[in-house]
Amino acid sequence: MALALVSASCASPLMTLPPGPGAPAGDGREALTQATTACRAVRTISAEVGVSGSVGGHRVRGQLLVGLADPAAVRLEALAPAGPPVFIFVARADTATVLVSNDNRFLERGEPTAVLEAMTGVPLGPDELRLVLIGCVAGADSAAVQQLGDDWRLARDATTDTYLHRTSGTAPWRVVASIRKAGDSTGWRAEYAGGAQGLPSAVRVTALDGHRFDLQLALSQVEINQPLGDDVFRVRIPGGAEAITLEDLRRSGPLGGRK
Numbered sequence: 001m002a003l004a005l006v007s008a009s010c011a012s013p014l015m016t017l018p019p020g021p022g023a024p025a026g027d028g029r030e031a032l033t034q035a036t037t038a039c040r041a042v043r044t045i046s047a048e049v050g051v052s053g054s055v056g057g058h059r060v061r062g063q064l065l066v067g068l069a070d071p072a073a074v075r076l077e078a079l080a081p082a083g084p085p086v087f088i089f090v091a092r093a094d095t096a097t098v099l100v101s102n103d104n105r106f107l108e109r110g111e112p113t114a115v116l117e118a119m120t121g122v123p124l125g126p127d128e129l130r131l132v133l134i135g136c137v138a139g140a141d142s143a144a145v146q147q148l149g150d151d152w153r154l155a156r157d158a159t160t161d162t163y164l165h166r167t168s169g170t171a172p173w174r175v176v177a178s179i180r181k182a183g184d185s186t187g188w189r190a191e192y193a194g195g196a197q198g199l200p201s202a203v204r205v206t207a208l209d210g211h212r213f214d215l216q217l218a219l220s221q222v223e224i225n226q227p228l229g230d231d232v233f234r235v236r237i238p239g240g241a242e243a244i245t246l247e248d249l250r251r252s253g254p255l256g257g258r259k
Helices: 030-039 112-120 128-134 248-250
Strands: 004-007 042-054 060-071 073-078 087-090 095-100 107-112 150-155 160-166 174-180 188-193 204-206 215-223
Touching: 030 150, 030 160, 030 174, 042 128, 073 128, 087 112, 095 112, 107 112, 107 248, 112 128, 112 248, 128 204, 160 204
Parallel strands: none
Antiparallel strands: 004 060, 042 060, 042 215, 060 073, 073 087, 087 095, 095 107, 150 160, 160 174, 174 188, 188 204, 204 215
């Protein structure tokens, strides 16, 4: 199983965010630019990602190899204790492929967000996943930045509230949390910690309903803006592999245990 089921334990509390709506921030452009300069320069990222937490009521733990490129390209490999990856997920633009190696099953020409959610329970597309891992903001307008006290700013766009924080008046602004708003049950919250050069080393992604998923992602061996060729985002389907549907993947995806 790619991400092993482990015994349940209590999750740590989420970060306390200041209440809004606040007032227009005179320094909104400067704060947003300072907080996102490093992440906006990221075109590719590869990393090892330690995963722990819960999905669908099951505790999970495991290790992924991740490669992402702008625009909308992703490769995820779930490492096994020995041998080939337990699964490989690749997506480019609007097409995704999954190879579940231990069962010799595959799905081709899937919609990336739907396939990734079926596998992991987390409703993120390739570009959203890249932005979450680097702690970045896609379309926030500096004119919409609100001041929430001296050391907090709230940047808003049509879908996402992004919180900027500095530890003192002379410290740099950093993105510390994002809340993806949705009219259905797919909303989520991400929190960012640690890291160097303006990028996080730890990310927590939690469903807004408090039940569907709560995952901690620890990044290591991070490489930024190294070339990722087209072959990275392809997967070879071995002869004799069995084709499956999206519903098959939902019932028995590599996160395991769901029926």
